[in-house]
Amino acid sequence: MCLGIPARVVDPGSPDDAFPMGEIDVAGERRPCCFAYVPEAQVGDWVLIQNSFAMTIVDEASAAESMAAIDEFDLLPPSPQ
Template sequence: MCLGIPGRVVDVVDGEPRTGTVDFDGLRRPVCLAYAPEADVGDYVIVHVGFAISVVDEAEAEKTLAVLRAMPDALANELGPS
């Protein structure tokens, strides 16, 4: 099963495609921002298979992260090795 995981954008690289680094509760991964062009540093995005698919507010992101934190190794398993 694949999940959409919320994370906070920590940097943005304008280019083609637009990319950035997203922090998933301490795990940082490169992400394509082409499908969420409004995403900027500090915003929370939902990421699925390396693509930010929407911007969400911080409260909603924190709710989902709290559920994931309750499952041992859920974030690490879904995001793969660092």
């Protein structure tokens, strides 16, 4: 089972590309991400990511609830300083 991690879209890349690569913010850390499954994603949207792919767009309340559970169980490694 895979766990989708919520992330805020920083740059969704170009939707015209076959595999649009953009950038997301996961708990303060920016990472590359493929937006092929959600080409409609916009800057500021929340998405669930799995294996560096944005899988679905979620609302901010759902993202906050998921991040609270992830924080509670310490599921993300600390960001490098």
